[in-house]
Amino acid sequence: MTHYLLSVIHDWDALDFDSPETQQSFADTEAFNKDLQGSGHWLFAGGLLHPDSSTVVDGTKAEPIISDGPYVETKEQLGGFWVIEAADLDEALAIAGRASGACRHPVEVRPFQGVVD
Amino acid sequence: MPADFDDRIAEIVRAEHGRVVATLIRRFGDIDLAEDAAADALVTALERWPADGIPPNPGAWLTTTAGNKAIDRIRREGKRDAKHQEALMIADPEHNEGGPHQPTGPISDDRLRLVFTCCHPALALENRVALTLRLLGGLTVAEIAHAFLVPETTMAQRITRAKQKIKNANIPYRVPSAEDLPSRLAGVLAVLYLVFNEGYLTSGAAGTRVDLCEEAVRLTRQVASLVDEPEVLGLLALMLLTEARHPARVDAAGALVTLDKQDRTRWDAALIDEGHRLVRRCLALNRPGPYQLQAAINAVHTDALDASMTDWRQIVQLYDQLLRVQPNPIVELNRAVAVAEVDGPAVALSVVERLDLAGYHAWHVTRAELLRRLERDAEARDAYDAALALVENEAERAHLVSRRDSLR
Numbered sequence: 335m336t337h338y339l340l341s342v343i344h345d346w347d348a349l350d351f352d353s354p355e356t357q358q359s360f361a362d363t364e365a366f367n368k369d370l371q372g373s374g375h376w377l378f379a380g381g382l383l384h385p386d387s388s389t390v391v392d393g394t395k396a397e398p399i400i401s402d403g404p405y406v407e408t409k410e411q412l413g414g415f416w417v418i419e420a421a422d423l424d425e426a427l428a429i430a431g432r433a434s435g436a437c438r439h440p441v442e443v444r445p446f447q448g449v450v451d
Numbered sequence: 452m453p454a455d456f457d458d459r460i461a462e463i464v465r466a467e468h469g470r471v472v473a474t475l476i477r478r479f480g481d482i483d484l485a486e487d488a489a490a491d492a493l494v495t496a497l498e499r500w501p502a503d504g505i506p507p508n509p510g511a512w513l514t515t516t517a518g519n520k521a522i523d524r525i526r527r528e529g530k531r532d533a534k535h536q537e538a539l540m541i542a543d544p545e546h547n548e549g550g551p552h553q554p555t556g557p558i559s560d561d562r563l564r565l566v567f568t569c570c571h572p573a574l575a576l577e578n579r580v581a582l583t584l585r586l587l588g589g590l591t592v593a594e595i596a597h598a599f600l601v602p603e604t605t606m607a608q609r610i611t612r613a614k615q616k617i618k619n620a621n622i623p624y625r626v627p628s629a630e631d632l633p634s635r636l637a638g639v640l641a642v643l644y645l646v647f648n649e650g651y652l653t654s655g656a657a658g659t660r661v662d663l664c665e666e667a668v669r670l671t672r673q674v675a676s677l678v679d680e681p682e683v684l685g686l687l688a689l690m691l692l693t694e695a696r697h698p699a700r701v702d703a704a705g706a707l708v709t710l711d712k713q714d715r716t717r718w719d720a721a722l723i724d725e726g727h728r729l730v731r732r733c734l735a736l737n738r739p740g741p742y743q744l745q746a747a748i749n750a751v752h753t754d755a756l757d758a759s760m761t762d763w764r765q766i767v768q769l770y771d772q773l774l775r776v777q778p779n780p781i782v783e784l785n786r787a788v789a790v791a792e793v794d795g796p797a798v799a800l801s802v803v804e805r806l807d808l809a810g811y812h813a814w815h816v817t818r819a820e821l822l823r824r825l826e827r828d829a830e831a832r833d834a835y836d837a838a839l840a841l842v843e844n845e846a847e848r849a850h851l852v853s854r855r856d857s858l859r
Contacts, residue, residue, distance in 0.1 A: 421623075422621045424631070427573070443620075447619070
């Protein structure tokens with residue numbers, strides 16, 4: 335078993351929350367989440383608020399420095415993510431394919447270190 | 452010891468490399484360990500075979516020896532994680548020593564698993580190619596680096612990175628599910644065809660390169676023996692029928708000789724024969740696909756004892772079929788060449804002009820040849836120049852220069 339981070343990265347400003355398509359994608363994602371919990375692959379998941387609401391803390395110096403986020407200034411930002419458990423990459427990719435279909439965005443699949451049993 | 456004996460050992464080891472490594476990866480779940488143990492077994496073979504003779508089943512001998520070497524390594528390096536311990540329990544060398552070498556069993560499945568791992572779509576295409584040649588083809592990193600004209604350190608990094616990704620992302624070592632199999636097999640065939648084409652259309656000097664064409668044919672034969680799928684046979688036939696024309700493809704001065712001017716007596720009759728048999732088998736299976744159709748087109752060409760006897764109508768029909776399963780402008784360009792023979796160069800040129808392929812040298816070559824036949828020499832000359840600006844292959848460059856300079 336390997337744990338994978340499934341991240342959804344998209345252009346926040348291109349997203350129209352009120353459109354019927356976006357509302358449908360939220361409903362589909364919710365249904366997908368229920369499935370994932372039922373199949374035992376679910377570890378954690380969540381959708382994030384707009385990157386404008388993020389704050390960066392740099393605690394590497396004596397005094398932590400706090401600044402307005404996001405950390406990386408790009409149009410495409412993390413929108414939400416899943417943490418799943420899968421037998422191998424093929425299973426993770428199959429799940430990610432369904433996740434991507436439900437949320438209407440490409441999904442990046444990345445393994446966690448150290449949780450392979 | 453005689454040199455041909457060395458060659459025989461080298462040949463056996465190369466041929467068995469994929470089998471040995473694949474079996475060890477299944478047993479120990481560790482690609483690096485499998486490769487190291489296979490290399491250890493090779494050293495032992497080179498020490499013992501010259502004196503003892505080559506064992507009756509060298510593949511089984513190498514697999515058993517490499518398995519024991521792997522266990523030695525695990526013990527020596529104190530690698531005692533669960534997987535390795537399990538492997539030790541399954542096959543302790545104490546129970547093997549002195550006994551007869553077991554037949555290698557359903558090893559073909561191991562090699563098939565390994566093909567799908569090496570050609571996994573989660574790996575970058577160039578890494579898939581390198582890994583397939585390394586693990587299944589048994590080529591050294593240096594040989595692969597030479598073949599692709601990159602520094603050895605670059606190739607070593609590429610292979611290391613690919614192996615790390617397999618480990619970290621947990622890319623499985625198994626034949627994909629029935630549902631994924633067709634698309635994943637298509638990915639494997641694409642890698643093999645890329646290796647073949649890299650060998651065939653090689654840019655630059657060829658002196659130091661291992662024969663990638665031969666390697667691609669060998670690996671495709673392996674895959675064909677493991678899966679029952681007509682597209683694999685189609686790809687094999689396509690490679691054989693292309694390779695068959697190789698001896699006539701370049702003249703004494705190193706310039707490319709086009710199909711219509713090749714000395715067909717120099718074609719390899721045995722390869723053509725095998726290619727034609729495979730194409731007939733594909734026809735009987737009646738599940739056509741892009742590789743089978745391209746093989747069929749090559750079968751029509753190689754059926755003609757003289758270029759003038761080519762059945763161009765059938766070739767156009769096959770291209771029509773190919774366009775239906777694989778619509779793309781390069782297929783349309785190739786079809787236009789056949790159309791020129793059936794309907795004349797003016798019709799073909801109007802097809803070619805519509806294609807958006809100005810960055811592809813073959814488009815300019817085709818235009819040049821059609822313009823030449825229409826006696827539009829100035830335009831033909833410009834088209835040859837445009838092709839020359841894009842072409843990388845030396846034999847093809849020499850051919851194009853002579854074509855251009857023979858214009859009035």
